[in-house]
Amino acid sequence: MTRRVAILISGSGSNMVKLVESMTGDHPARPCVVLANSADAKGLERARERGVPTEVVDHRPFKGDRAAFEAALQSTLMAYQPDLICLAGFMRVLTEGFVSRWRGRMLNIHPSLLPKYRGLHTHARALDAGETEHGCTVHEVTPELDDGPILGQARVPVLTGDTPETLAARVLEEEHRLYPAMLRQFVLRDTPSVQTG
Ligand code: GAR
Numbered sequence: 001m002t003r004r005v006a007i008l009i010s011g012s013g014s015n016m017v018k019l020v021e022s023m024t025g026d027h028p029a030r031p032c033v034v035l036a037n038s039a040d041a042k043g044l045e046r047a048r049e050r051g052v053p054t055e056v057v058d059h060r061p062f063k064g065d066r067a068a069f070e071a072a073l074q075s076t077l078m079a080y081q082p083d084l085i086c087l088a089g090f091m092r093v094l095t096e097g098f099v100s101r102w103r104g105r106m107l108n109i110h111p112s113l114l115p116k117y118r119g120l121h122t123h124a125r126a127l128d129a130g131e132t133e134h135g136c137t138v139h140e141v142t143p144e145l146d147d148g149p150i151l152g153q154a155r156v157p158v159l160t161g162d163t164p165e166t167l168a169a170r171v172l173e174e175e176h177r178l179y180p181a182m183l184r185q186f187v188l189r190d191t192p193s194v195q196t197g
Pocket of ligand 1: 013015016089092
C-alpha cells in the first residue's frame, strides 16, 4: 500500500523538494500535500511546480492560541488523508496534543547532531563551542523539542574560517541526502513485504 506523506514547511523548502523528488518509481510513498504556516513560504511555489497540492494555515491570526492553530492544521491535513508527516524546516513548535496524535508517524530533520544543539542557531552555537564536526539528524517527533528516536545522522567537518552560513550550506547538502534516505527506510520498515507465488 502506498503511503501518503504530508510535508510541512516554513521557508525555502529545499528539503521538501528532495523528499518530493525521491518519492517516485518503486518508492513506497507519495507526497499528498505541502503545507506552510505562511503564504510567503518560498517552497509553496516549488511544490506547485512539481504538481503537489499546497495549503497554507497561517499561525498569525491565532495569536498564540496553539491549540486552535493545531486544530486548523489537523483538519486541513486530514482532507488529504496522510499516513505520515514530514516536518521539513517547519518553524512552529507543536504541542503535545498534536504530536501525540501523530506519534510514530511524524519525522523531523534538525540541523545538528542531536542531542547537541536543540532549538535555533545550531550552526553558530556549534562554531562558538569549537566543535570539529557538526551535522544533521532525522528523528521521530515526540512532545519534547528536537527529541525522539533518532533514525539517522550525517556528519560534516567544521573547517577553519567557517561562518554559520558556510557551515549551514555544508550541512544542508547532507540534509538533502539524509532525509530522503531515512524516509524511504522508515516507510519500508513499516510496510509489510508483498507476498508472491
Ligand atoms: C533546514 O536546515 C532544516 O534542518 C532546518 O531548517 C532548514 C530548512 O531549510 N530545520 C530546523 O531548524 C527545525 N528546527 P529548507 O526550507 O530549505 O528545507
